[in-house]
Amino acid sequence: MKNSIALLLCTLLVFVHGGLVMGAGTKDGSEQWGYVQVRPKAHMFWWHYKSPYRVDDPSKPWPIILWLQGGPGASGVGIGNFQEIGPLDNFLNPRNSTWLKKADLLFVDNPVGTGYSFVEDDNAYVRTDEEAATDLTTLLRKLFNKNEQLQKSPLYVVAESYGGKYAVTLGLSIVKAMKAGHSKLKFGGVALGDSWISPQDYVFSWGPLLKDLSRLDNNGLAESKRLSGQIEAGQFVNATDTWGDLENAIVLGSNSVDFYNFMLDSANDPLESTATSLQSLKAAASSQKYSTYLGTTQKFTPGGDGDVRTLMNGAIKAKLKIIPENVRWGSQSGNVFAALSGDFMKPRINEVDELLKNGVNVTVYNGQVDLICATKGTEAWVEKLKWEGLKTFFSLDREPLYCEDDTVTTKGFVRSYKNLHFYWILGAGHFSESGQPSTSRFTSVYFDFNQPRKWKLMKNFINLLLCFLLVLVIYGGVVMGVGTKDGSEQWGYVQVRPKAHMFWWHYKSPYRVDDPSKPWPIILWLQGGPGGSGTGFGNFREVGPLDNFLNPRNSTWLKKADLLFVVSPSFPTRYSYVEDDNAYVKTDEAAAADLTTLLRKLFNKNEQLQKSPLYVVGDSYGGKFAVTLGLSVVKAIKTGHLKLKFGGVALGDSWISPQDYAFYFRVAQKIKQQIEAGKFVNATDSWADLEEVIFWGSNSVDFYNFMLDSTNDSSPATVTSLQSSKAAASFRKYSTYLGNSHRFAPGGSGDLDTLMDVAIRAKLKIIPKNVDQLLKNGVNVTVYNGQVDLICSTKGTEAWVEKLKWGGLKGFLSLDRKPLYCEDDTTTTKGFVRSYKNLHFYWILGAGHYVPVDQPCVSLQMIGDITQSPN
Secondary structure, three states: OOHHHHHHHHHOOOOOOOOOEEEEEOOOOOEEEEEEEEEEEEEEEEEOOOOOOOOOOOOOOEEEEEEOOOOOOOOOOHHHHHHHOOEEEOOOOOOOOOHHHHHHHEEEEEOOOOOOEEEEEHHHOOEEEEEEHHHHHHHHHHHHHHHHHHOOOEEEEEEEEEEHHHHHHHHHHHHHHHHHHOOOEEEEEEEEEEOOOHHHHHHHHHHHHHHHOOOOOOHHHHHHHHHHHHHHHEEEEHHEEEEEEHHHHHHHOOEEOOOOOOOOOOHHOOOOOOHHHHHHHHHHHHHHHOHHHHHHHOOOOOOOOOOOHHHHHHHHHHHOOOOOOOOOOOHHHHHHHHHHOOOOOOHHHHHHHHHHHHOOOEEEEEEOOOOOOOOHHHHHHOOOOOOOHHHHHHOOOOEEEEOEEEEEOEEEEEOOOOOEEEEEEEOOOOOOHHHHHHHHHHHHHHHOOOOEEEEEEEEOOOOOOOOOOOOEEEOOOOOEEEOOOOOOEEEEEEEEEEEEEEEEEEEEEOOOOOOOOOOOOOOEEEEEOOOOHHHHHHHHHHHEEEEOOOOOOOOOOHOEEEEEEEEEOOOEEEEOOOEOHHHOOOOOOHHHHHHHHHHHHHOOOHHHOOOOEEEEEEEEEEHHHHHHHHHHHHHHOOOOOOOEEEEEEEEEEEOOOOOHOOOOOOOOHHHHHHHHHHHHHHHHHHHEEEEEEEEHHHOOOOOOOOOOOOEEEEOOOOHHHHHOOHHHHHHHHOOOOOOHHHHOOOOOOHHHHHHHHHHHOOOOOOOOHHHHHHHHOOOOOOEEEOOOOOOOHHHHHHHHHHHOOOOEEEEEHHHOOOOEEEEEEEEOOEEEEEEEEOEEEEEEEOOOOHHHHHHHHHHHHHHHHHHHOOO
């Protein structure tokens, strides 16, 4: 066992296109570190400490703290670790107040370019807090999703200074990813320490606060008002520059007050980097001003002379061994700040509100004598929250805090109500963890960090990372990820075109029945969107073996067939990806060509797969992919380029004829005319306008289940974003698109604008003629629709079916429907079916847009009939 552990620790992990670059650690497993490639050419460094104080208590799982440093561009691995809460200080002496006494610690250098993290291309720097959250979500997914031991520990995101903005955006991304089943972790909450949540409130607090302290006259107040105008106008980049000018005015007007402790002059602060550098000319802006930014990287330990930069580029880099030779700790930090300058002054109060609304524990703590993120400013933005519990929160008395057995000296106060907690830390400046190390640990009370300090030796080493080697076969186009040991699951990439990589995931059914007369089928699931993830949404939310809580799904379609999930079209953040924006698909036909390439790579040299008939099931917009793919498969089979048995296509609540689905109110006539004129982009805009009319006119009907208001739908994918203006076009409208999985996806924000720019023209094209072609070629076509779906209503589906020119249509429409029941219950009608030759239509009662979710029993029976499953 010891040898295998040592071998694993020393293993070099290579994950060519999506993940772990390398990992290492100490021999005893108490520390592990490595890189995650969060995006092409963007590498994020992490360092995980396992606590020697860990106590195994099933009622209180041992927590993990993810520490996010400020800046932007300051290093959590360096500053947060060695200067604030890690096991050693910046002289490498043990820290008595280390937070390891309460939890495991996970430090990251975030965003990419910070600390040891690095980018290979300047275009890879993040430019918004949301992009940073997406990268962090990717890192957490790579670390947690395959590590059951980590999944047992609740994760608490603790942030300092600008890191608070990362924390709240990451918190929302985690919530969305967990709902989508893409993130396998327990989310404990977020803690915002002296955090730059509302720049306006902090800047406005400086003048009055320093005026009351006799450190400033009215000149600083005037500068605050000037900055206010720029922030209110939304000129965030200009506001960032003006913020620097204001700091300079305060430095001069106050005779160099310390921005991290207003009780000191900057010259008396143990921090080497101070606001005095703001006396420099604006021409020196980014690099010189950065030294004053929140989360400074310079000398810190009171009375010390330790230089963290020297430490990190010397002894620590030598210890870690895996840092590339050309990477110097902090060398790209200035670029990180410059890239985020447009977001620097943007407030994140709404994100805090969203976290509270979602039931996430939010803790705010602030140092009494901090100026840069003054307590007065923090209280101001907290008072702006729209959270329903805020009034009661403020009505409560604060409780005093003491340090250990000293009940004489007040160290702070705390107020808590439901999931909002506020700590006032007396005597502390911007860095509460160092200014009041004992009191700062009180913030862990509501995180259940307060575990007994008892060491228990781990019997088995935790395998933190999946240790498998993915091999890119350049000319074959397949990146093979071997899969599970028993062969029940396989996954990998196919390079469908140069710089375009499609991810697939194949589940072999444990219910397989070998019947020569009825070969066991394979279902290829195509999600909607466009851009929705079949591997995520279709798999974990609808038909896969596990739900998004990782519980077994009794109604999994594996009971009737093997399942093959893909992410199409090639799309970032959902595993499939492109290396060049020009590689995005622009039409449904291009998407079908990519999918045909994938099928050719998977089937042509696999005789076992060739024995099983393939059924293509399209959900929502995925139905458009399904019919174009169906025609492509037929052609490829006829020319001998594709070796598979084609069973047919099934179109589930599918966006086949937008004109028929949108035919409501007067706006619909305009959409019809635009579609007929080939003005598909205009029609898409009008379609969004129509949804907004319906949304307001119906008092927020749910587009995925018209029996509900949108606020009552358990599916987060709603049309509420239509309250936004047309100016918010591509990104925000996307959240209303059919089969929306974006709000379920990890990180919650990908490069959707680019995808929609190139895919939008195909959005509203009419497809019934493609269905006609499939029927003419003898392909089995199944249509199924949820009774209470609105976005792809049954009425709209019936309308486009009636427009088919197929020769058997009259015979089809003349037949009576047959009732459907679930298993042995013949008293409750679950739906109806009509079949004639190779056209089949299922009406599923009580189901909305997501039939397998709303009516799992009858949908399982339906897919068994469609695929002629022997089970």
